[in-house]
Amino acid sequence: xxxxxxxxxxxxxxxxxxxxxxxxxxxxxxxxxxxxxxxxxxxxxxxxxxxxxxxxxxxxxxxxxxxxxxxxxxxxxxxxxxxxxxxxxxxxxxxxxxxxxxxxxxxxxxxxxxxxxxxxxxxxxxxxxxxxxxxxxxxxxxxxxxxxxxxxxxxxxxxxxxxxxxxxxxxxxxxxxxxxxxxxxxxxxxxxxxxxxxxxxxxxxxxxxxxxxxxxxxxxxxxxxxxxxxxxxxxxxxxxxxxxxxxxxxxxxxxxxxxxxxxxxxxxxxxxxxxxxxxxxxxxxxxxxxxxxxxxxxxxxxxxxxxxxxxxxxxxxxxxxxxxxxxxxxxxxxxxxxxxxxxxxxxxxxxxxxxxxxxxxxxxxxxxxxxxxxxxxxxxxxxxxxxxxxxxxxxxxxxxxxxxxxxxxxxxxxxxxxxxxxxxxxxxxxxxxxxxxxxxxxxxxxxxxxxxxxxxxxxxxxxxxxxxxxxxxxxxxxxxxxxxxxxxxxxxxxxxxxxxxxxxxxxxxxxxxxxxxxxxxxxx
Amino acid sequence: xxxxxxxxxxxxxxxxxxxxxxxxxxxxxxxxxxxxxxxxxxxxxxxxxxxxxxxxxxxxxxxxxxxxxxxxxxxxxxxxxxxxxxxxxxxxxxxxxxxxxxxxxxxxxxxxxxxxxxxxxxxxxxxxxxxxxxxxxxxxxxxxxxxxxxxxxxxxxxxxxxxxxxxxxxxxxxxxxxxxxxxxxxxxxxxxxxxxxxxxxxxxxxxxxxxxxxxxxxxxxxxxxxxxxxxxxxxxxxxxxxxxxxxxxxxxxxxxxxxxxxxxxxxxxxxxxxxxxxxxxxxxxxxxxxxxxxxxxxxxxxxxxx
Numbered sequence: 001x002x003x004x005x006x007x008x009x010x011x012x013x014x015x016x017x018x019x020x021x022x023x024x025x026x027x028x029x030x031x032x033x034x035x036x037x038x039x040x041x042x043x044x045x046x047x048x049x050x051x052x053x054x055x056x057x058x059x060x061x062x063x064x065x066x067x068x069x070x071x072x073x074x075x076x077x078x079x080x081x082x083x084x085x086x087x088x089x090x091x092x093x094x095x096x097x098x099x100x101x102x103x104x105x106x107x108x109x110x111x112x113x114x115x116x117x118x119x120x121x122x123x124x125x126x127x128x129x130x131x132x133x134x135x136x137x138x139x140x141x142x143x144x145x146x147x148x149x150x151x152x153x154x155x156x157x158x159x160x161x162x163x164x165x166x167x168x169x170x171x172x173x174x175x176x177x178x179x180x181x182x183x184x185x186x187x188x189x190x191x192x193x194x195x196x197x198x199x200x201x202x203x204x205x206x207x208x209x210x211x212x213x214x215x216x217x218x219x220x221x222x223x224x225x226x227x228x229x230x231x232x233x234x235x236x237x238x239x240x241x242x243x244x245x246x247x248x249x250x251x252x253x254x255x256x257x258x259x260x261x262x263x264x265x266x267x268x269x270x271x272x273x274x275x276x277x278x279x280x281x282x283x284x285x286x287x288x289x290x291x292x293x294x295x296x297x298x299x300x301x302x303x304x305x306x307x308x309x310x311x312x313x314x315x316x317x318x319x320x321x322x323x324x325x326x327x328x329x330x331x332x333x334x335x336x337x338x339x340x341x342x343x344x345x346x347x348x349x350x351x352x353x354x355x356x357x358x359x360x361x362x363x364x365x366x367x368x369x370x371x372x373x374x375x376x377x378x379x380x381x382x383x384x385x386x387x388x389x390x391x392x393x394x395x396x397x398x399x400x401x402x403x404x405x406x407x408x409x410x411x412x413x414x415x416x417x418x419x420x421x422x423x424x425x426x427x428x429x430x431x432x433x434x435x436x437x438x439x440x441x442x443x444x445x446x447x448x449x450x451x452x453x454x455x456x457x458x459x460x461x462x463x464x465x466x467x468x469x470x471x472x473x474x475x476x477x478x479x480x481x482x483x484x485x486x487x488x489x490x491x492x493x494x495x496x497x498x499x500x501x502x503x504x505x506x507x508x509x510x511x512x513x514x515x516x517x518x519x520x521x522x523x524x
Numbered sequence: 525x526x527x528x529x530x531x532x533x534x535x536x537x538x539x540x541x542x543x544x545x546x547x548x549x550x551x552x553x554x555x556x557x558x559x560x561x562x563x564x565x566x567x568x569x570x571x572x573x574x575x576x577x578x579x580x581x582x583x584x585x586x587x588x589x590x591x592x593x594x595x596x597x598x599x600x601x602x603x604x605x606x607x608x609x610x611x612x613x614x615x616x617x618x619x620x621x622x623x624x625x626x627x628x629x630x631x632x633x634x635x636x637x638x639x640x641x642x643x644x645x646x647x648x649x650x651x652x653x654x655x656x657x658x659x660x661x662x663x664x665x666x667x668x669x670x671x672x673x674x675x676x677x678x679x680x681x682x683x684x685x686x687x688x689x690x691x692x693x694x695x696x697x698x699x700x701x702x703x704x705x706x707x708x709x710x711x712x713x714x715x716x717x718x719x720x721x722x723x724x725x726x727x728x729x730x731x732x733x734x735x736x737x738x739x740x741x742x743x744x745x746x747x748x749x750x751x752x753x754x755x756x757x758x759x760x761x762x763x764x765x766x767x768x769x770x771x772x773x774x775x776x777x778x779x780x781x782x783x784x785x786x787x788x789x790x791x792x793x794x795x796x797x798x799x800x801x802x803x804x805x806x807x808x809x810x811x812x813x814x815x816x817x818x819x820x821x822x823x824x825x826x827x828x829x830x
Contacts, residue, residue, distance in 0.1 A: 051553075051791050052598035059555020136565060140555045191598050207605050208787055209682060209779035232681070235786075239680045239777050242672060246679055398547025398792045405556055419557065 038215075038227035039509045041490065043502070044240045044249035046256040049208045049233045054190035055177045056131070059140035061418070064177050064500035065253070066211050066231050071115075072196035074179035075106050075125065075158075076170065080275075080494040080503065080521030082329040084174045088112060088120065088181050088197060092170075099452045100165035106158045114183045115201035115216045122152040127184045129160060141176045144424070166449045167457040168421060175420050175499050199224050199505055209233060222517070224492065225508025237370075244270075244485065250509070251486035253502055256370045258316030264485045273484040273523060274318045275496040278327050278420035281314075281371055283364075283379060283475035288434035289411045291360045298472035300350035302340035304386045305379060309342075311478045314374035318483060322476040324469040325423050329498050331454075332461035336469045337476075347386040359387025365410045366392060367400040371480060372414040379414070405432050416480055420498060423461060426468050435473045495521045527809050534805040535587075535798075539580050542794045548572070549596045549792040570596055583798060597793045605784065606799065612682055612780035613773070616696050616703065617765045623704030624711055624761070627654075631708075632715025639720065648716070654709025659768050663702035663775040670698060680777040699776045703768050707761050714757045718750035725749070752823055759815035763808045 047062040055063040055072070069077055075089035086092070090109050094101035112120040129150045132139045139145070146163045153159045162169055173179040186195040193202055199221065200213040214228040232249060234240040237257045243249045245263065255261060264270040283305070291297045307321040320328070323336030351359060362383065366372045373394070380390045390412075395403065404410040410432075417425070425431050427442030435441070441464055448460025468474075482497035492506035492513040506517040513524050550566040551558070567573050571582070586593050592602040631647055638644030671679035677698050683691030722728060723746065731741040770782030777783075781800060788796040819826050 048790070049787060051787075051793070052600070054599075057599070058553050058597065059557065136569075138554065138562065138566060141557050142562065143557055143559050191600055206682075206684060206779050207608060208783040209777075234680070234777050235774050235783070236777075239775075242667070242679050243681070246672060246675070248679070248681065396547070396790065398552045398790070401551050401556065402547045406551060 038225065040228045040230060041226045041251070041507060041509055042230045042232055042249045044243050044252045045231050045233050046237065046240060046252065046254050047233065050205075050211065052191045053194050053202060053205070053211070055140075055180065055194075056182075056190065057138045061500045065502045066213070067194055067196075067202075068177050068180065068501035069198060069499070070200045070213065070229075070501065070504045071194055071198045071202060072180040072182065073198045074174055074181065075108075076174045076179070078171070078174045078499050080496045080498070081519075082496070082498055083520070084170060085520065088125070094170075100167050100450050100457065101162070101169065102165040103159060103161040104170065105153060106160070108156050108158060109220070110156065112197050112220045113218045114186075114195050114197055115218055116183065116186065116195050117218065118183050118185065118195075120181070120197055122156060122158050124184060125158045125181055126150050126152050128180065128182045129158075131182070131187075132178050139178055141172075141178045144172050144176065145178050164446070164450065167451070167454055168449065171421060177500070200229060203228065222506060222514060224504060224506060225511040229504055229507070244487075251484065251490050253482075253484060254497075255483040255485055258314070258318060258483055261316050261318075261483060261485075269488055271486050271488055271490070271523075273486070273493060273495060274481045275484065275494060276320065276328060277418065277480055277482050277497040278329070278422075279416040279418040279480040280322050280325060280327065281319075281375070281414065281416045281477050281480050282322070283477065284413050284415055284433050285472075285474055286408065286411050286432075286434060287436060287473060288408070291354075291356060291362075292411065293436075294354045295471055296350045296354035297356065298475075299340065300347040300354070300386065301383065301388070302472050302475050303343045303347035303350065304382050304388070305340075305475055305477065306342040306382055307337065307477050309382075310375050310378050313378050314371050315478065315480060316483075318481040319478040320481075322479050324465045324476055325417070325426065325474075326465055327420070327479050327498075329496070330421060330461075332458045332465065334462050334465050336465065339469050340472070344382075344386050351387060356387070359389060361389045361391065363411045364390050364392045365400070365404055365413045366394045367397050367413070367415060368394055369416070371416060375414055375477065408432050408434065414477075418500075423464060426464065426473065433474060435468070435471070437467070437471065441467070491524060492517065493523045495523055527813055530809050531802075531805060535584055535802055536580070538798055538801045538805075539576075539583065542797055543576055543579075545792070545794075547792050549794060552792045553597060583795065587799070587802065592799045593795050595788075595793050595796050597788075597791045597796075602796050602799055605796075606781070606803070609779060609781045609784045611685060612696075612778050613766075613769050613782065615692075616699055616769055616772070616778065616780060617762070619696055619700035620703035620707065620765050620769070621762065623700055624708035624765075627705060627708030628711035628715050632712040633719050635712070636716045636719035636723065639716075648713075651709045651712045651716075654705060655713070657706060659702050659706045660771050660775050662705060663699065663772055666698045666702055667776075680775075682778050695776075695778070699772045699778060702775070703765060703772050707765055707768070710764075711754070711757060711761060714754050715750070718753050719746065722746040722750045748822060752819060755815055755818055755822065759812050762811050766804055766807065 047065055050062040050066060051060050052058050053063060053067055055067050073087050075087060076084050077087045079085045088109050089106035092104055092106045094104050108122050108125055114120065132145050133142055133147055146166065146169065147160055148163045149161045151159055181197065183195045199216055199219045201216045203212045203214045205211045210233065211231045212228060215224060237260060240252055241260050241263055244252055261272065265272055285292050285298055287293060311317060311319045321337035323339050324334065326333050364376060366376055376392050380392060383390050404413050424445060426435055427438060427445045429438055444460060444464055448457050451457045451460055484493060486493065489510045491508045491511065494503040506513050506522045513522055518524050549572065550563050550570060554563055554566060571579065583593065592606065594600060595602050631651060635644045635647035667679050670676050678695055682695045685692045728741055728746055731745050732738060769780065770785060773780045773782035785797060785800045
């Protein structure tokens with residue numbers, strides 16, 4: 001039949017069209033690499049794409065990761081080893097000379113310019129710090145700023161007066177994005193083009209895809225050994241892993257699925273950095289809900305949870321067992337992780353003693369994060385073994401904030417409390433775990449902060465840690481690590497993740513890292 | 525008129541559904557460390573304390589004068605952001621449609637011509653398999669084979685048009701195939717049925733009887749008649765392609781409209797979500813309008829309404 005040949009011709013034409021398009025696309029333009037002395041570092045990020053680049057207007061950690069320290073700098077910053085180092089201040093003094101500091105005087109570094117060429121002045125510092133607590137401020141951490149006045153002193157100093165004496169204020173200034181120093185003439189365009197004094201400046205962004213930084217040639221300090229840095233965003237971990245394996249990216253900021261570590265761990269082409277964070281992954285217990293009001297029941301839950309098994313399941317064996325609201329970088333750190341060693345028998349006894357010999361039902365409301373999803377099945381079976389029947393549901397994060405965090409409408413949840421030194425939450429009235437001794441803890445924390453010596457401050461905080469652990473307010477499980485995977489030649493990375501910034505101050509592709517930086521905890 | 529009513533209904537529905545979605549944009553923006561006072565202040569600043577009907581009027585009034593508004597989250601105008609996303613999704617859907625047609629028309633016609641023969645049956649079976657494969661599974665398979673094993677095309681990501689047109693096209697090839705193959709398989713079934721119907725029609729027999737070769741008879745008299753039902757399906761398929769693009773963009777990490785929609789929902793950037801959904805609704809409604817108009821071009825008998 002004539003039809004047949006015509007038909008085949010149709011089919012051949014179609015097939016040819018597809019094939020031609022494939023070949024055309026495959027051949028056209030693979031952009032020829034120009035020989036440059038400096039390379040661009042491409043970081044595959046497991047974070048969400050930053051909703052804006054203005055870290056003073058949005059709490060998303062994704063913004064701080066890119067902008068804080070790298071583009072915008074503080075007077076003092078937190079080094080990877082946890083020490084507070086001078087940055088835009090060359091030095092500082094506090095007063096009174098005895099007792100908890102109630103004011104700080106900073107000597108502002110001279111000869112610093114913003115990436116647009118404007119010089120840094122004490123007036124810029126005053127403007128930036130006053131902006132944190134000005135009416136209508138959207139800074140995410142104004143709550144912990146506690147400043148009553150900021151003023152320039154002489155031609156090169158700035159004095160900050162605190163609302164109440166505090167041993168913690170300088171740390172907060174260094175670690176939290178409140179501390180960023182801005183160029184006053186550029187604040188209106190911070191959402192797309194934040195201008196700072198840091199080693200990098202923003203050169204462009206593609207929504208839901210990438211943010212590009214270039215080396216800031218006006219930078220006053222050590223010049224990183226890269227031409228620029230591109231943060232590329234991936235919605236699923238498989239894409240992220242295959243992008244690193246195929247060389248599309250140089251590194252992954254944080255592997256969100258630790259079970260994938262085996263792809264890279266034994267391969268000599270990569271280095272893995274498991275840096276500790278401030279993140280305490282905990283099962284938050286609503287202390288105001290039915291059975292959980294009873295301290296014995298909460299203690300039973302802590303005895304029934306096997307922290308090491310959860311670290312294996314949810315974090316690939318990396319991470320440190322937690323026993324209270326503290327991490328090793330805290331000056332007041334206490335290892336209380338053995339207060340309630342895994343002991344189902346003891347848990348059952350406590351439940352019987354509390355009047356629940358046959359257990360009870362508990363609903364566990366989870367945010368959609370990997371660590372929570374991976375830990376939940378173990379917790380369900382461990383609590384099930386002592387008679388607590390757990391039902392799990394997952395909700396998206398905005399709903400989690402409004403329902404669990406704001407509304408307190410939950411029984412238990414699993415969440416990473418990522419903020420550093422956030423023990424103050426235990427003294428915050430109405431905080432979502434509804435701890436019965438909140439006001440007493442608040443008084444003790446205030447008293448500790450006003451203590452005449454730092455040692456007494458530490459002792460006061462430790463007392464609170466012991467108390468909340470004895471009361472089993474929450475089931476602290478582990479301190480979550482940041483699992484950075486990089487090609488072998490990427491140097492100068494932070495060995496820890498104690499800030500929300502992904503610190504690129506000393507980053508390089510090849511080359512060496514100054515000894516002074518290595519001493520602060522940057523990798524060689 | 526019907527078009528306008530449909531769009532109005534869609535806008536009310538979208539607005540209502542999104543505004544009963546729990547989770548306040550101000551709280552998401554300020555995070556867990558925010559004070560209740562600052563959350564309240566930001567809510568007022570965003571205009572979210574106003575009564576819902578007023579918020580609706582404000583939004584729809586903006587849309588009518590082509591102002592898409594500013595994002596709650598970034599404070600930036602939505603139009604350029606949406607434009608950049610469309611520069612990915614538009615070409616992706618167009619390429620997907622092209623691949624779909626390139627597959628559907630030849631296979632459909634051939635399997636019609638060869639029906640009741642082994643080769644035709646095989647073709648029909650192959651299209652059935654095509655229909656059964658979800659597009660994201662195909663996408664993942666293509667990544668593994670074409671991108672990771674053969675290293676022919678990038679596994680994921682997108683090179684902006686402004687940087688390299690070839691690079692942008694390369695980024696879209698695998699996503700477009702994943703999107704187009706499945707739609708093409710579905711369309712192929714309709715083409716087959718339509719051609720089979722036409723081949724049994726009297727006018728085709730007449731055309732052949734007066735001496736036209738089979739191929740020319742089909743091309744001159746058959747294809748036009750067969751295209752009416754295919755056109756209907758094509759209109760519906762286009763909506764399917766747009767929905768499919770949301771999934772495919774996630775698989776290939778493309779910064780398109782689908783990714784923007786998902787991230788906006790996660791951020792509770794409600795106004796961006798509303799704008800995107802209205803855009804998609806408009807595209808679908810306008811496509812159907814165009815299909816209606818095309819009927820008359822293809823088949824002038826429909827013009828007289830009888």
